[in-house]
Amino acid sequence: xxxxxxxxxxxxxxxxxxxxxxxxxxxxxxxxxxxxxxxxxxxxxxxxxxxxxxxxxxxxxxxxxxxxxxxxxxxxxxxxxxxxxxxxxxxxxxxxxxxxxxxxxxxxxxxxxxxxxxxxxxxxxxxxxxxxxxxxxxxxxxxxxxxxxxxxxxxxxxxxxxxxxxxxxxxxxxxxxxxxxxxxxxxxxxxxxxxxxxxxxxxxxxxxxxxxxxxxxxxxxxxxxxxxxxxxxxxxxxxxxxxxxxxxxxxxxxxxxxxxxxxxxxxxxxxxxxxxxxxxxxxxxxxxxxxxxxxxxxxxxxxxxxxxxxxxxxxxxxxxxxxxxxxxxxxxxxxxxxxxxxxxxxxxxxxxxxxxxxxxxxxxxxxxxxxxxxxxxxxxxxxxxxxxxxxxxxxxxxxxxxxxxxxxxxxxxxxxxxxxxxxxxxx
Amino acid sequence: xxxxxxxxxxxxxxxxxxxxxxxxxxxxxxxxxxxxxxxxxxxxxxxxxxxxxxxxxxxxxxxxxxxxxxxxxxxxxxxxxxxxxxxxxxxxxxxxxxxxxxxxxxxxx
Amino acid sequence: xxxxxxxxxxxxxxxxxxxxxxxxxxxxxxxxxxxxxxxxxxxxxxxxxxxxxxxxxxxxxxxxxxxxxxxxxxxxxxxxxxxxxxxxxxxxxxxxxxxxxxxxxxxxxxxxxxxxxxxxxxxxxxxxxxxxxxxxxxxxxxxxxxxxxxxxxxxxxxxxxxxxxxxxxxxxxxxxxxxxxxxxxxxxxxxxxxxxxxxxxxxxxxxxxxxxxxxxxxxxxxxxxxxxxxxxxxxxxxxxxxxxxxxxxxxxxxxxxxxxxxxxxxxxxxxxxxxxxxxxxxxxxxxxxxxxxxxxxxxxxx
Numbered sequence: 016x017x018x019x020x021x022x023x024x025x026x027x028x029x030x031x032x033x034x035x036x037x038x039x040x041x042x043x044x045x046x047x048x049x050x051x052x053x054x055x056x057x058x059x060x061x062x063x064x065x066x067x068x069x070x071x072x073x074x075x076x077x078x079x080x081x082x083x084x085x086x087x088x089x090x091x092x093x094x095x096x097x098x099x100x101x102x103x104x105x106x107x108x109x110x111x112x113x114x115x116x117x118x119x120x121x122x123x124x125x126x127x128x129x130x131x132x133x134x135x136x137x138x139x140x141x142x143x144x145x146x147x148x149x150x151x152x153x154x155x156x157x158x159x160x161x162x163x164x165x166x167x168x169x170x171x172x173x174x175x176x177x178x179x180x181x182x183x184x185x186x187x188x189x190x191x192x193x194x195x196x197x198x199x200x201x202x203x204x205x206x207x208x209x210x211x212x213x214x215x216x217x218x219x220x221x222x223x224x225x226x227x228x229x230x231x232x233x234x235x236x237x238x239x240x241x242x243x244x245x246x247x248x249x250x251x252x253x254x255x256x257x258x259x260x261x262x263x264x265x266x267x268x269x270x271x272x273x274x275x276x277x278x279x280x281x282x283x284x285x286x287x288x289x290x291x292x293x294x295x296x297x298x299x300x301x302x303x304x305x306x307x308x309x310x311x312x313x314x315x316x317x318x319x320x321x322x323x324x325x326x327x328x329x330x331x332x333x334x335x336x337x338x339x340x341x342x343x344x345x346x347x348x349x350x351x352x353x354x355x356x357x358x359x360x361x362x363x364x365x366x367x368x369x370x371x372x373x374x375x376x377x378x379x380x381x382x383x384x385x386x387x388x389x390x391x392x393x394x395x396x397x398x399x400x401x402x403x404x405x406x407x408x409x410x411x412x413x414x415x416x417x418x419x420x421x422x423x424x425x426x427x428x429x430x431x432x433x434x435x436x437x438x439x440x441x442x
Numbered sequence: 443x444x445x446x447x448x449x450x451x452x453x454x455x456x457x458x459x460x461x462x463x464x465x466x467x468x469x470x471x472x473x474x475x476x477x478x479x480x481x482x483x484x485x486x487x488x489x490x491x492x493x494x495x496x497x498x499x500x501x502x503x504x505x506x507x508x509x510x511x512x513x514x515x516x517x518x519x520x521x522x523x524x525x526x527x528x529x530x531x532x533x534x535x536x537x538x539x540x541x542x543x544x545x546x547x548x549x550x551x
Numbered sequence: 552x553x554x555x556x557x558x559x560x561x562x563x564x565x566x567x568x569x570x571x572x573x574x575x576x577x578x579x580x581x582x583x584x585x586x587x588x589x590x591x592x593x594x595x596x597x598x599x600x601x602x603x604x605x606x607x608x609x610x611x612x613x614x615x616x617x618x619x620x621x622x623x624x625x626x627x628x629x630x631x632x633x634x635x636x637x638x639x640x641x642x643x644x645x646x647x648x649x650x651x652x653x654x655x656x657x658x659x660x661x662x663x664x665x666x667x668x669x670x671x672x673x674x675x676x677x678x679x680x681x682x683x684x685x686x687x688x689x690x691x692x693x694x695x696x697x698x699x700x701x702x703x704x705x706x707x708x709x710x711x712x713x714x715x716x717x718x719x720x721x722x723x724x725x726x727x728x729x730x731x732x733x734x735x736x737x738x739x740x741x742x743x744x745x746x747x748x749x750x751x752x753x754x755x756x757x758x759x760x761x762x763x764x765x766x767x768x769x770x771x772x773x774x775x776x777x778x779x780x781x782x783x784x785x786x787x788x789x790x791x792x793x794x795x796x797x798x799x800x801x802x803x804x805x806x807x808x809x810x811x812x813x814x815x816x817x818x819x820x821x822x823x824x825x826x827x828x829x830x831x832x833x834x835x836x837x838x839x840x841x842x843x844x845x846x847x848x849x850x851x852x853x
Contacts, residue, residue: 038634038635038638038639039631039634039635039638041630041631041634065638066638067634067635067637067638069630069631069634069669070669071627071630071665072661072662072664072665072668073661073662073665075621075623075624075627075662076624076626076627076630076661076662076665077627079620079621079623079624079627079628079631079662080624080627080628080630080631080634081631082628082631083595083618083620083627083628083629083630083631083632083634083635084631084632084634084635085631086618086631086632087631087632087635087636087639088635089634089635089638089639105621105623106621106624109621112472113471113472114470114471114472175470175471210639216469216470216471216473217470217471217473219593219616219618220616221591221616223475224453224475224476224477224590224614224615224616224617225473225474225475225476225616225617226473226474226475226476226605226606226611226613226616226617226618227471227472227473227616227617227618227619228472228473228606228618228619228620229472229473229474229606229607229608229611229619230602230603230606230607230608230619231472231607231608232607232608235461235608238465238468239468239469239471239472241465242465242468242470452563452564452614453563453564453565453590453614453615454564454565454566454567454568454612454613454614455567456568459609461609469608472608474608474609474611475611476611476613476614476615476616476617477565477567477611477612477613477614478609478610478611479567479568479610479611479612480609480610481568481610482568483568483570486573487573502557506557506560506583506737507579507737507774508579508582509571509573509574509575509576509578509579509582509773510567510569510578511564511566511567511582512567514562514564515562526568527567527568529572529573529574529770530573530770531573531574531763531770531771531773532574532769532770532771533574533579533770533771533773533774535771536771536772536774536775537774545771
């Protein structure tokens with residue numbers, strides 16, 4: 016029987032890992048990831064999980080070590096954050112290229128400089144092209160569920176791609192909520208055994224020794240890379256079917272790569288990801304009471320990017336209203352351009368529009384929550400009001416400040432720095 | 443054309459290889475069977491070790507010091523050089539305690 | 552477990568068809584290692600010459616389970632393999648790292664330190680050709696004083712530091728077994744490899760491995776240099792075994808340095824006073840070594 020426990024996001028992840036029975040756990044401490052591995056070391060020392068808990072001297076070594084374990088056919092786990100994720104960047108590409116089914120949790124945290132230990136999504140978005148499946152949890156329950164599902168997705172023989180499960184630093188990793196923790200037997204029935212079968216690609220063999228992580232010249236390299244791309248594209252279908260199976264087993268959880276909220280008849284849609292979605296839901300409910308047709312699309316996965324699902328949500332023939340304006344709310348900026356998620360969304364919409372003919376729905380980019388900046392319900396309502404007021408009137412930003420030359424990127428929290436306010440300082 | 447078991451000792455040996463043009467039978471990950479050799483190195487050398495068998499006492503030092511693993515025993519336990527792998531470095535000649543190996547010019551181009 | 556020795560080496564070859572240069576010392580040591588440890592061996596090789604010449608699809612020159620590690624991560628990947636061997640209760644699987652001097656003394660030192668600290672049951676072999684040969688002979692922290700490389704073209708800049716002392720670094724971790732060896736002394740190397748595989752914990756072998764391409768010597772000079780480096784006293788054969796250091800060969804007098812230096816283009820251009828400086832440095836090293844031997848032999852802790 017499942018039990019309901021009061022857990023932080025990190026503790027929910029630790030429980031999920033315990034239930035998934037990895038053989039090897041290796042991790043290096045970094046705020047705000049630490050409590051995951053603290054709990055796991057306790058769980059291992061208490062004998063509740065039969066795993067090797069390996070202390071490593073860096074994040075780079077943590078991930079490299081787990082590639083060695085995966086090559087031996089073992090299920091593994093690690094967790095990191097921010098600078099740590101960047102420090103292991105080489106190994107992220109190595110692991111996905113080697114097609115090892117690793118699962119890693121990342122506590123989304125700002126990147127130095129300036130130093131900042133609080134949450135934003137710059138770290139994982141910097142590595143969006145690293146070949147890992149990227150999932151973003153909204154709450155502790157989804158974090159637990161995503162970790163368990165991540166093993167099923169990663170180890171699927173057609174996928175064999177590592178999965179990064181992201182939790183917003185502090186806001187999700189350290190916030191406590193009631194979480195339903197499944198029984199070990201239920202998870203054992205849901206997941207394959209923790210040892211990869213003999214002959215599984217990317218593993219050694221005593222009967223037929225293997226050379227792994229090999230070199231490939233220009234022509235061959237392309238084929239290996241195409242295969243990798245095809246596997247990540249295919250993983251979308253596997254994520255959905257694993258989600259459906261999870262729903263059947265445990266009676267909860269979204270099954271798509273995108274989750275909509277009051278979006279079917281919304282004229283103004285905010286696309287976002289992670290824990291801020293809860294705040295967005297509340298703002299939507301409030302504005303709906305005032306008669307504004309607003310809704311949300313929450314991106315649960317950024318890789319594979321759910322282009323088809325996004326188009327289906329935005330342009331479905333069953334929609335009762337056309338979408339007038341789209342906002343993308345994200346805790347990240349790709350300097351010199353715009354937010355990374357905004358780029359993803361626009362790319363998908365452009366492809367759709369260019370195939371269908373006609374103009375794409377306008378997309379405004381809201382960069383907020385950098386370095387742990389609070390995003391209030393009022394902030395989100397203002398974003399929706401701006402989406403509603405900017406129909407047919409480009410660049411009328413009154414609420415947020417645009418970077419020079421990039422009129423559709425709005426930074427939250429720069430209001431006091433607007434030119435018209437500055438003379439007040441001088442006075 | 444020599445048989446594979448004559449050109450090298452297992453587990454490393456030269457086997458026929460044809461690059462696949464089908465994704466269906468492309469390797470599942472960047473890996474391959476260990477010891478599967480697809481190409482000979484015979485066109486690397488410009489010298490060849492000629493071994494004087496008559497006085498050879500099978501001391502095995504030429505086998506030991508070959509960086510290529512290119513020297514093996516024949517049926518009479520005399521050293522033979524595998525032409526697929528010898529690079530003509532001359533270490534066998536240098537190490538032969540009886541000076542029975544002469545490096546002579548030879549190329550395969 | 553059969554004892555490893557030259558006579559006991561099997562006919563089987565586990566490293567053939569590689570793309571190493573003629574006379575490559577590193578590939579000779581790798582070939583011996585695999586012959587000695589056999590088919591159950593799992594070997595991890597980081598970016599560098601041995602990985603570049605051994606695993607180019609579709610030519611797989613190693614006959615055992617083998618894997619290329621990220622340059623900086625040999626120790627970590629070895630740990631990952633060792634952890635699963637422990638978890639599954641497997642026995643008699645030698646886990647071997649085979650890394651060059653750059654991958655050991657420079658970029659991989661941290662990862663090696665971690666693996667040694669964790670007391671993993673691994674054999675870590677550093678084949679030392681004293682520069683970054685795979686990228687084209689650039690200076691590493693194992694490049695000896697006075698040696699020319701493409702990033703120390705006069706040889707003078709390589710006087711900046713003396714070669715990192717990997718044996719002492721390994722021994723300072725308190726590991727059970729560490730040793731130096733040379734491609735010129737295969738019996739000594741194989742005896743040490745045999746000792747290493749019987750150690751229940753990490754062992755570290757630092758093996759002298761000439762590179763004819765990078766050193767500017769004849770392709771058949773590899774083994775002779777592997778002997779003259781020992782007789783000149785530049786590469787002491789040493790064994791650290793459970794807290795005691797043993798000098799395996801202590802020559803009464805050293806052969807002239809020129810017997811080792813002259814066949815190598817990388818040392819051409821050394822002035823007489825610089826050669827004297829190298830000799831003085833060598834002598835200081837030996838004084839320290841003998842003191843270390845006395846100290847550890849008399850130690851009550853040993």
